[in-house]
Amino acid sequence: MKRQTICCPHCGHHQAVEIDTTQGDQDFYNDCHICCNPIHVRMHIDHQHQTIKLHVDADDEQYY
Helix, strand or coil: CCCEEEEEEEEEEEEEEEHHHCCEEEEEEEEECCCCEEEEEEEEECCCCCCEEEEEEECCCCCC
């Protein structure tokens, strides 16, 4: 497990999340500790460059 600091897309509060890199790419939700809104986190492990990329959003995009 690794800890990473992210910023809540709803209220801007910084908080630490634990990510498990042993399971490969992941898509999960974590509730903000301050505003309690869900934070959508997508994790991609790039084995070629040995990096972990996190994409954090509010998951409230609307499609028309």
